[in-house]
Amino acid sequence: MFQTTRQRIGRMGRAVLLATALGGLAAAPAGAQDAFPSRPVKILIPTAPGGNMDTLARIVAEKMTASWGQQVIVESRAGANTVLATTAVAKSPPDGYTALFTLSGFVQNLVLMPSPPYKVADFAPVSMVAVFPIALAANANLPANTLQEVVKLAHEKPDTISFGSYGVGSGGHIIGEGLNKAAGIRLNHVPYKGEAAAFPDLVSGQIGLAYGSTGFYSSQVGTGKVKLIAVASPKRLKAFPNVPTFAEGGYPDVNLAGWGGMLLPAATPPAIVDKYTAELRRIVALPEVQARILQLGFEPAGTTREEFAQAIAGDIQRWGAIVRANNIKLE
Structure with a gap:
């Protein structure tokens, strides 16, 4: 009925060992997260190698590699309107x-596809790294230099002016149709x-207008063959301080810039997501990265x-x- 001292000590010892083991198991995930990353990390991009998106991803990966002490590899998984990389x-x-x-096509697929193969809830947002302004460019000879003048010309000559975009359902296509409706x-x-x-076709005059990234048109404006009418951006760009935004031109509802940002699978431990976020914010704040x-x-x-x-939620709306x-x- 009564336990001997040795029995009590034995049971206490086993209890201590069990508690220690359980404590170790409970602490293991946190310890594993603190040690992250302990092996190479892979970043998938939904665009082809060599483009601006690829370049931006490699700028980030290079800095992450140096900071984390593990190789951060950028892998292109282009195709299916960004869906291949996203679902992977x-x-x-x-x-x-x-x-x-990825880029804002992540959101556009969700509003364009009747049955998107992924949803926002499948991901944990990490950080928007950069805003991708969308420019409305015009043939240099188009008799309009502002958004208001483009609208006036379109009213005077209905169905005679065309705008090019970089694909059906692209940001340029959506903004262009939005401008049609609003104006x-x-x-x-x-x-x-x-x-x-x-x-x-823009240079030859076959189309009078075209939408594209400001990165692309920054190298074309100097030729004198095209001019910028407006940019979809939260504010005027340092590279084009004299080009107004669509909001300034009177059409705030189509002032929709693109973006490039990082996401992780939804169930990723918060500590790891936070580590990514802190690292990306540190990288983007570096003067040399901002310049690039x-x-x-x-x-x-x-x-x-x-x-x-x-x-992301606002863009979907x-x-x-x-x-x-x-x-x-x-x-």
């Missing part, structure tokens, strides 16, 4: 070793396979994860409103 990351183990560095005009849409493909982002025609962002999540109003669908 959504299905990856949520351990932080596979990240998605009560009819600029005819001509989709191209990329902004570079539209450029020869501006050279690409982008604007540095470096948001918190909460700010990025709010931006704003892009979605234009898509629904104009019945835009992916072909």
Whole structure:
């Protein structure tokens, strides 16, 4: 009935060992997260190698490699309108070793596709790294130099002016149709396979207007063959201080800039997500990185994860409103 001292000590010892073991198990995930990363990290991008998106991702990966002491590899998984890379990351183990560095097509797919193969809830937003302003360019000889003059010309010559975009359902296409609706005009849409493909027709005058990234047009404006009418951006760009935003031109609802940002699988431990966010914000704040982002025609962002999540939610509403109003669908 009564326990001997040795029995009590034995039971106490076993209890201590059990508690220690359980404590070790409970602490293991935190310890593993603190040690992250302990092996190479892979960043998937949804665009082809060699483009501005690839360049930006490699700028970030280079700095992460130096800081984390593990190789951070950028891998292109282009195709299916950014869906291939996006779904691959959504299905990856949520351990932080596979990240998605994507652009605002991530949101546009959600409002363009009747049954998107992924949803926002599949991801943990990390940080918006840069804003990708979208420019409206015009043939140098088009008799309009401002957004108001473009609208006036379109009213005077209905159905005679076309605008090119870098694809059906692209940001340029959506903004162009949104401007049509908001201004009560009819600029005819001509989709191209990329902004570079539209450029020869813009220069020749086959189309009067074209949408594209400011990074692309920053190297074209100096030729004197094209001019910038407006930019979709939260504010005027340092590279083009005299070019107003769509909001300044009287059309705030179509002032929708693109972006580049990082996301992780939804179930990634918060400590790892926070580590990514802190690292990206540190990198974007570096003067040399800001200079390179501006050279690409982008604007540095470096948001918190909460700010990025709010931006994604807002974009779904704003892009979605234009898509629904104009019945835009992916072909």
